[in-house]
Amino acid sequence: MRTLTLSIDGSDVTVPEGATLLEACKKAHVDTPTFCWAENLTPVNVCRICVVEVEGARTLAPACSRKAEAGMKVLTDSERVRHSRKVVLELLGSSVDMSLAKDFAPLRQRYGADPKRLAGETVAQPVKIDNDQFVRDYSKCMLCYKCVEACGTDAQNTFAIAVAGRGFEASIATEHQASLGDSACVFCGNCVGVCPTGALMFKTEFDLREAGKWDESRQTVTDTICPYCGVGCTLTLRVQDNAIVRVTSPSDSSVTGGHLCVKGRFGLGFVGGRKP
Amino acid sequence: MDLHPINALATDAERAAIDTVLGPPLADTTIPAAEAKARRTFLLPALLGLQTRIGHVSEGGLGYACRRLGVPPAEAFGVASFYALIALGERPAAFAHVCDDIACKAAGADQLCAELEQTQGKPAHLHHRADAPKNLKHQATWAKSPCLGLCEQAPAALVTVARASPVEQSFGHATPQRIAAALKGETVERPTLHLGSHGPRKLLARQGCLDLDAYRAAGGYQALRRALELGPEAVIREVTDARLVGRGGAAFPTGRKWEAVSKAAAHPHYMVCNADESEPGTFKDRVLLENDPFSVIEGMTVAAFATGSTKGYLYLRGEYPLAAQRLERAIGEARAKGLLGTNILSHRFDFDLELRRGGGAYICGEETSLFASIEGYRGEPRSKPPFPVQSGLFQHPTAINNVETLVAALDIVRDGAKAYGTGTKLFCVSGKVRQPGVYEVPLGITLDQLLQLAGGTEQPIKAILMGGAAGTFIGPEQTGMTLSLEGAKQAGTTLGSGVVFVIDETVELTPLLRRIAAFFRDESCGQCVPCRVGTVRQEELLHRLTRGGADRPRELALLKELGQAMRDASICGLGQTASSAIESATRFI
Ligand SMILES: Cc1cc2nc3c(=O)[nH]c(=O)nc-3n(C[C@H](O)[C@H](O)[C@H](O)COP(=O)(O)O)c2cc1C
Ligand code: SF4
Ligand code: SF4
Ligand code: SF4
Ligand code: FES
Numbered sequence: 001m002r003t004l005t006l007s008i009d010g011s012d013v014t015v016p017e018g019a020t021l022l023e024a025c026k027k028a029h030v031d032t033p034t035f036c037w038a039e040n041l042t043p044v045n046v047c048r049i050c051v052v053e054v055e056g057a058r059t060l061a062p063a064c065s066r067k068a069e070a071g072m073k074v075l076t077d078s079e080r081v082r083h084s085r086k087v088v089l090e091l092l093g094s095s096v097d098m099s100l101a102k103d104f105a106p107l108r109q110r111y112g113a114d115p116k117r118l119a120g121e122t123v124a125q126p127v128k129i130d131n132d133q134f135v136r137d138y139s140k141c142m143l144c145y146k147c148v149e150a151c152g153t154d155a156q157n158t159f160a161i162a163v164a165g166r167g168f169e170a171s172i173a174t175e176h177q178a179s180l181g182d183s184a185c186v187f188c189g190n191c192v193g194v195c196p197t198g199a200l201m202f203k204t205e206f207d208l209r210e211a212g213k214w215d216e217s218r219q220t221v222t223d224t225i226c227p228y229c230g231v232g233c234t235l236t237l238r239v240q241d242n243a244i245v246r247v248t249s250p251s252d253s254s255v256t257g258g259h260l261c262v263k264g265r266f267g268l269g270f271v272g273g274r275k276p
Numbered sequence: 277m278d279l280h281p282i283n284a285l286a287t288d289a290e291r292a293a294i295d296t297v298l299g300p301p302l303a304d305t306t307i308p309a310a311e312a313k314a315r316r317t318f319l320l321p322a323l324l325g326l327q328t329r330i331g332h333v334s335e336g337g338l339g340y341a342c343r344r345l346g347v348p349p350a351e352a353f354g355v356a357s358f359y360a361l362i363a364l365g366e367r368p369a370a371f372a373h374v375c376d377d378i379a380c381k382a383a384g385a386d387q388l389c390a391e392l393e394q395t396q397g398k399p400a401h402l403h404h405r406a407d408a409p410k411n412l413k414h415q416a417t418w419a420k421s422p423c424l425g426l427c428e429q430a431p432a433a434l435v436t437v438a439r440a441s442p443v444e445q446s447f448g449h450a451t452p453q454r455i456a457a458a459l460k461g462e463t464v465e466r467p468t469l470h471l472g473s474h475g476p477r478k479l480l481a482r483q484g485c486l487d488l489d490a491y492r493a494a495g496g497y498q499a500l501r502r503a504l505e506l507g508p509e510a511v512i513r514e515v516t517d518a519r520l521v522g523r524g525g526a527a528f529p530t531g532r533k534w535e536a537v538s539k540a541a542a543h544p545h546y547m548v549c550n551a552d553e554s555e556p557g558t559f560k561d562r563v564l565l566e567n568d569p570f571s572v573i574e575g576m577t578v579a580a581f582a583t584g585s586t587k588g589y590l591y592l593r594g595e596y597p598l599a600a601q602r603l604e605r606a607i608g609e610a611r612a613k614g615l616l617g618t619n620i621l622s623h624r625f626d627f628d629l630e631l632r633r634g635g636g637a638y639i640c641g642e643e644t645s646l647f648a649s650i651e652g653y654r655g656e657p658r659s660k661p662p663f664p665v666q667s668g669l670f671q672h673p674t675a676i677n678n679v680e681t682l683v684a685a686l687d688i689v690r691d692g693a694k695a696y697g698t699g700t701k702l703f704c705v706s707g708k709v710r711q712p713g714v715y716e717v718p719l720g721i722t723l724d725q726l727l728q729l730a731g732g733t734e735q736p737i738k739a740i741l742m743g744g745a746a747g748t749f750i751g752p753e754q755t756g757m758t759l760s761l762e763g764a765k766q767a768g769t770t771l772g773s774g775v776v777f778v779i780d781e782t783v784e785l786t787p788l789l790r791r792i793a794a795f796f797r798d799e800s801c802g803q804c805v806p807c808r809v810g811t812v813r814q815e816e817l818l819h820r821l822t823r824g825g826a827d828r829p830r831e832l833a834l835l836k837e838l839g840q841a842m843r844d845a846s847i848c849g850l851g852q853t854a855s856s857a858i859e860s861a862t863r864f865i
């Protein structure tokens with residue numbers, strides 16, 4: 001394997017050719033925030049929280065997708081980097097409900113971001129409930145494209161959803177806003193599995209939260225193998241009060257890459273008596 | 277890939293509209309994935325076929341386009357909803373797009389719009405929300421539009437009448453009467469175009485040559501002959517020695533671009549002409565495309581020869597119907613006379629090109645967005661590297677050039693780099709000058725000289741917008757600046773696409789700034805956070821600032837912070853420059 005050496009915050013790091021700056025940062029033990037990146041999806045580099053400063057470049061570069069080059073000098077905590085990350089957090093926090101995005105609060109702290117400074121128009125809108133499997137609350141959608149990728153060539157190859165509209169009005173949609181049941185959707189739930197903000201949520205979880213009964217302290221998380229077919233997908237079951245409330249698969253699983261089909265995702269509801 | 281079909285059926289008229297664009301269907305069976313990939317490039321032409329002939333894209337129409345092209349319906353909807361000229365709900369067949377952008381505003385567009393409201397009713401709000409109710413029927417017959425590239429004859433309008441043989445016309449000196457006539461399908465005259473120059477005309481030397489005989493009589497196709505004699509390497513050397521830089525705004529050296537493509541290992545190579553001209557205040561390319569279409573075709577052919585490209589695309593903004601007609605005709609004639617096709621001018625050189633029309637999206641002028649648009653995807657730019665010379669259209673090495681760049685290259689190739697000297701450039705002078713128009717001047721004269729050419733101003737100048745909405749405002753004390761890349765840099769501004777928009781004391785600056793902020797908000801593709809949300813916050817901050825009563829120092833500081841992040845962290849030039857004009861103007865407000 002051919003390697004190359006670059007400098008991250010002043011220390012030399014050697015990475016394989018083709019590695020991204022994100023990988024190089026990891027190797028240099030630099031913690032880089034990401035929202036739209038995931039190890040099992042093609043990088044779209046749209047959220048811009050991961051930007052770093054490359055010496056000599058006019059603009060900052062997205063670490064998640066920019067390839068490392070020999071001799072590059074990268075700064076990950078410069079004034080410019082901190083400023084852009086802070087403003088990105090403020091722009092997101094002021095326009096999207098990020099309350100369930102798990103990295104958001106710590107990042108706000110880390111960068112001293114105060115979304116209230118940039119308060120203004122938001123993407124708030126009614127929750128879409130058109131099936132029994134999952135709900136779509138696009139007030140929480142940060143437009144990270146992950147669900148679109150999971151539904152498309154990165155996993156499911158179903159193409160039921162896509163980004164529609166433009167600019168601040170852009171949103172995730174089916175054709176002419178058809179309900180999921182009338183669309184190509186096969187209810188594999190892979191979009192739900194990758195959504196970082198809780199915009200896509202299993203109906204079980206949504207109902208419990210609505211009823212004020214969602215309680216992570218009463219939940220257990222167990223890994224098991226899906227009983228339905230011979231593929232043997234790894235399942236991670238989150239259980240509350242003897243009912244399965246969320247089914248995921250580890251994104252580093254060699255069998256699933258984090259993606260499942262409708263049976264594993266929603267067909268286990270009978271365990272403990274809850275209907276799917 | 278098995279596509280889930282849309283259940284709604286297309287009407288006969290909708291099927292006919294799409295078949296006119298795509299040709300008759302062969303066998304409407306499942307399309308193999310590889311085949312669908314190749315067909316996807318016809319998605320936007322098919323959608324525009326529906327729009328221009330039916331007047332909107334219905335569920336049934338979209339479904340039929342998807343079946344014919346093998347495109348997933350959700351993705352096709354994502355594409356259709358990206359473009360401002362495409363309506364997703366039913367609306368009257370005759371529709372007017374009335375410009376209320378900077379030059380038109382300075383020429384009374386707001387008054388015009390108010391009068392139109394009296395006669396035509398309220399305008400449609402062409403927002404880009406995809407969640408407008410299904411099957412919504414809109415009654416409005418008009419909408420406000422960003423710059424239509426007719427700024428020298430402001431205020432301007434584009435009127436389309438959807439029918440089997442569509443009527444599309446754009447014109448300046450718009451009045452409610454002229455718009456009403458156009459909505460009835462009547463032809464509306466355009467005012468005479470004003471052209472001027474300082475010294476001999478080169479770029480504007482062949483204006484009005486609409487057929488091949490006239491074009492040849494004016495010296496047309498001498499450059500291509502010379503190129504074929506010289507060979508690709510020598511052509512690139514001349515262009516490099518002439519130090520020609522791109523006229524699309526980024527000022528990249530054209531010779532270097534052509535050389536990189538010619539040397540790229542992967543084949544085929546593509547030659548793309550960027551005729552998406554949508555930067556507010558810009559109309560120079562329109563003048564070349566409409567009145568000298570063969571120069572653009574010859575320029576593309578020379579560039580294709582130099583870069584080893586056999587296929588070209590001319591991407592024309594959707595709002596230029598007259599240019600489309602004239603180009604269509606010129607391409608046909610060039611093809612018929614063997615100037616496009618195989619063995620051009622009896623040399624072993626093959627090249628042909630396709631005209632593609634945009635759907636109303638400023639962002640599609642950004643090169644990578646333009647590629648995505650041709651490929652049948654949403655016009656979303658992508659990060660560079662890789663650059664188009666390595667991986668451009670269809671992921672192949674691509675030379676993409678602005679219209680004026682290609683026409684400038686003709687003189688260089690024909691007469692040699694020495695004779696070209698420092699070259700000339702087109703400026704789009706609009707606003708409060710006595711004679712707005714396109715002016716060809718040698719680089720190096722002063723802005724004052726250019727303004728004198730345009731007849732000077734009647735009132736004292738308040739400010740001048742240089743380079744368009746992505747450029748900056750300068751004050752009247754700066755008109756001594758030299759019009760060159762270095763001169764602009766020294767003056768802290770940019771030549772950009774050649775916009776010189778002049779406002780005097782009779783024009784209010786605040787509404788123009790608000791329009792610019794609205795422009796970027798409307799035209800952001802929506803992909804990246806700094807631009808998608810940043811352009812909205814910028815607009816809100818500007819409104820607060822200009823309403824007065826705000827905590828001015830705080831709002832100004834926020835605007836600056838926001839601008840910094842947009843410049844640094846946005847994916848493409850749109851977000852990176854969206855704060856430029858506004859920040860430069862805060863000293864005036
Ligand atoms: C938002 C945006 C819009 C653009 N619009 C145009 C355009 O309409 N026409 C154009 O020639 N270049 C436009 N450009 C510049 C192109 O990306 C590209 O640099 C140019 O086509 C290269 O041609 P040139 O080197 O001949 O100038 C735009 C860039 C951005 C960022
Ligand atoms: S559930 Fe599966 S098929 Fe349905 S939208 Fe999500 S990823 Fe696509
Ligand atoms: S719904 Fe979730 S996964 Fe999809 S774009 Fe929005 S935030 Fe990302
Ligand atoms: S900067 Fe704006 S236009 Fe460019 S990619 Fe980002 S959102 Fe789209
Ligand atoms: S994580 Fe890199 S841009 Fe989103």
Ligand code: FES
Pocket residue numbers: 375376377378379380381422423424425426427430431432556557558
């Ligand atoms: S045509 Fe109206 S501003 Fe250009």
